[in-house]
Amino acid sequence: MLQTINQVPKQVLLEFYNLNKLQVQYLYDVLDSDIDILYRVLYNIKRPELIDKLIDELKYQNQQQGLLKSMTYGNLKELKNFLKQRVSYEKLINSLEKLNIEEEKQKLQALEVQERPIVQQDSKFLELPPYIHLLIMDFLDPYSLHTNRLVCLKMNEIFNNPQISDKFYQKFCKALFDQIEIKPTIISPFEKTRKYINENLHLYEQQLQLINEINQNPSQTIWNNWGNAQEQIINYQELRLQYQSHKDMYDQQLRLNYCGIYAMKEYYIKYGEAQFQQSSAPCYRVDFFRYIRFWRDGTFTMFISSKKLTKQEIIEYFQYPEIAIIPKQGNQKQMQFEECFLRGEYRIVIDEVHVIAARQSTTFSYIYKIKNYKNKHPGNVLLLQSGQMHTLGDNYRQDIVDNSKKKHFVYKHLEEFRQELHDELHGWKNVVY
Amino acid sequence: MQFISQDDLTFNINNKALKYCTKVSNTNLEVIKFAGINSNILRKVIQYCEIHQDDVSIPQISRPFKSNLIYDIVNFKDANFITSIDFQEISQIIQAAELLGIDTLVDLSCVYIALKIRGKSSEKIKLLFKANKPQTDEEDQRQRDIDDSAKGQRIQIFD
Numbered sequence: 001m002l003q004t005i006n007q008v009p010k011q012v013l014l015e016f017y018n019l020n021k022l023q024v025q026y027l028y029d030v031l032d033s034d035i036d037i038l039y040r041v042l043y044n045i046k047r048p049e050l051i052d053k054l055i056d057e058l059k060y061q062n063q064q065q066g067l068l069k070s071m072t073y074g075n076l077k078e079l080k081n082f083l084k085q086r087v088s089y090e091k092l093i094n095s096l097e098k099l100n101i102e103e104e105k106q107k108l109q110a111l112e113v114q115e116r117p118i119v120q121q122d123s124k125f126l127e128l129p130p131y132i133h134l135l136i137m138d139f140l141d142p143y144s145l146h147t148n149r150l151v152c153l154k155m156n157e158i159f160n161n162p163q164i165s166d167k168f169y170q171k172f173c174k175a176l177f178d179q180i181e182i183k184p185t186i187i188s189p190f191e192k193t194r195k196y197i198n199e200n201l202h203l204y205e206q207q208l209q210l211i212n213e214i215n216q217n218p219s220q221t222i223w224n225n226w227g228n229a230q231e232q233i234i235n236y237q238e239l240r241l242q243y244q245s246h247k248d249m250y251d252q253q254l255r256l257n258y259c260g261i262y263a264m265k266e267y268y269i270k271y272g273e274a275q276f277q278q279s280s281a282p283c284y285r286v287d288f289f290r291y292i293r294f295w296r297d298g299t300f301t302m303f304i305s306s307k308k309l310t311k312q313e314i315i316e317y318f319q320y321p322e323i324a325i326i327p328k329q330g331n332q333k334q335m336q337f338e339e340c341f342l343r344g345e346y347r348i349v350i351d352e353v354h355v356i357a358a359r360q361s362t363t364f365s366y367i368y369k370i371k372n373y374k375n376k377h378p379g380n381v382l383l384l385q386s387g388q389m390h391t392l393g394d395n396y397r398q399d400i401v402d403n404s405k406k407k408h409f410v411y412k413h414l415e416e417f418r419q420e421l422h423d424e425l426h427g428w429k430n431v432v433y
Numbered sequence: 434m435q436f437i438s439q440d441d442l443t444f445n446i447n448n449k450a451l452k453y454c455t456k457v458s459n460t461n462l463e464v465i466k467f468a469g470i471n472s473n474i475l476r477k478v479i480q481y482c483e484i485h486q487d488d489v490s491i492p493q494i495s496r497p498f499k500s501n502l503i504y505d506i507v508n509f510k511d512a513n514f515i516t517s518i519d520f521q522e523i524s525q526i527i528q529a530a531e532l533l534g535i536d537t538l539v540d541l542s543c544v545y546i547a548l549k550i551r552g553k554s555s556e557k558i559k560l561l562f563k564a565n566k567p568q569t570d571e572e573d574q575r576q577r578d579i580d581d582s583a584k585g586q587r588i589q590i591f592d
Contacts (some may be wrong), residue, residue: 123562123563124521124525125523125524125525125546125562126562127524128524128527128528131528131545132539135539135540135543135544136546136547136550138496139496139498139543139544139547140547140550140551141551144550144551144552144553147554147555147558148550148553148554148555148558151555151559151562152559152562265508293524
């Protein structure tokens with residue numbers, strides 16, 4: 001049962017807002033509701049961790065644990081009498097002051113043991129002439145060049161040499177904007193559509209039928225059908241003519257990020273049926289999430305889920321371009337799991353990303369606009385501009401997107417994906433150099 | 434030919450090994466003194482020339498690198514040669530190779546340094562650049578005086 005308690009005045013609680021209310025109340029009661037002594041104690045306690053030390057010290061001073069467990073303010077009077085016999089308040093405050101002295105000593109020791117910065121005379125490596133550092137930096141990839149630059153001031157000066165800095169940015173720009181040759185061993189994501197095209201040619205639009213007879217490359221037929229011939233796809237050699245230096249290209253040109261995922265939250269409204277003796281029908285708002293990862297090949301994977309994915313799940317699903325196989329699930333769940341994935345191709349056209357994906361008998365195409373939002377990370381927002389859908393047997397394309405709602409993807413960077421950029425199987429070496 | 438080092442030690446070289454030292458091979462001299470090179474380092478530079486005595490030509494190193502090991506990029510002999518040298522002495526070997534005009538040694542040592550830097554954080558690279566041997570201030574000053582006096586006269590010729 002709670003007793004009437006002398007509550008701690010609000011001024012004290014506001015001053016020491018870091019501390020737990022119950023702990024302060026406990027101290028206030030143990031110290032016979034003396035505000036002066038409370039202030040003396042609390043000024044010596046600078047962090048809430050020390051209150052726990054205080055309580056542990058009281059434990060070690062031969063006290064019964066049963067009394068300390070009765071922290072519900074039921075048996076406070078007995079506690080106070082018990083403590084008065086054993087502990088004097090001055091000793092408490094002295095012990096607290098000793099704790100703070102030890103901490104200050106450790107801080108002073110940490111300040112003395114600072115590392116001396118590297119001076120040029122210490123290492124003969126830094127005394128070498130700059131054209132040798134040029135040779136060394138020629139051999140390095142852009143990521144290790146960046147870490148090399150941060151070592152000391154002299155390396156930063158060597159890096160700012162226009163010969164090296166231009167090559168550094170040139171390597172990055174080539175890795176980002178240059179086209180990579182796709183290996184023939186990789187299975188294109190349009191093989192399923194290829195089967196349906198060849199089996200049901202009579203249902204397709206007449207244009208596709210003709211084009212498919214000429215060239216049996218399904219990706220090219222689909223791009224020719226869905227895209228414009230006048231669009232300028234990003235090419236490194238064309239960009240080189242637009243910008244004066246590679247550094248301008250690296251800073252100003254909008255680009256996609258490959259070392260993470262883009263995530264979006266969407267909703268749609270679902271109408272239910274009215275129950276008996278109800279005049280109105282219910283409507284529900286259903287939220288779902290989309291996750292995209294773009295690959296350097298020109299392909300992408302999208303995952304649609306009703307729940308928000310954790311970090312480990314994202315790493316499992318988006319580690320490789322192929323759809324992940326999770327052996328814990330059974331066969332039926334694996335089939336349902338694969339239906340949530342979309343595999344397709346994308347192309348970058350100046351500001352926008354054109355995306356096409358095919359699943360069974362439908363093809364989806366979206367157009368996203370790249371934006372640098374709040375200067376946090378270049379290309380961290382993708383705005384949804386338009387989207388269309390086409391099913392087998394139809395002569396029209398259906399618009400999916402309402403322009404009234406502004407939907408956007410937000411980028412999340414994951415460091416675990418960086419090692420795959422150096423992997424041999426997926427041909428990511430071109431990204432490094 | 435004979436080379437004399439900073440510590441007044443003499444080393445003999447064949448004419449076959451001299452073909453890589455481009456700055457020195459065309460002259461008809463017999464004895465040359467290098468006041469800026471230590472004896473340990475001269476010995477190793479001459480060892481490199483004698484390894485490639487019988488080779489017609491040394492192939493150039495291709496970029497990008499295939500892997501992080503030197504044995505995949507360079508010949509087996511070169512890789513053994515460089516891994517036997519301390520990391521702190523490589524900067525002195527580069528200076529010696531410049532004086533003599535051996536371009537392939539310079540490329541080799543730069544590749545070795547680049548492979549050590551590659552893939553590491555900036556704090557670990559700082560530990561690489563620091564001198565590990567505890568030298569007293571007097572020894573540092575002595576070495577610096579010798580190097581400063583030798584900058585004016587790097588090569589002395591005795592006929």
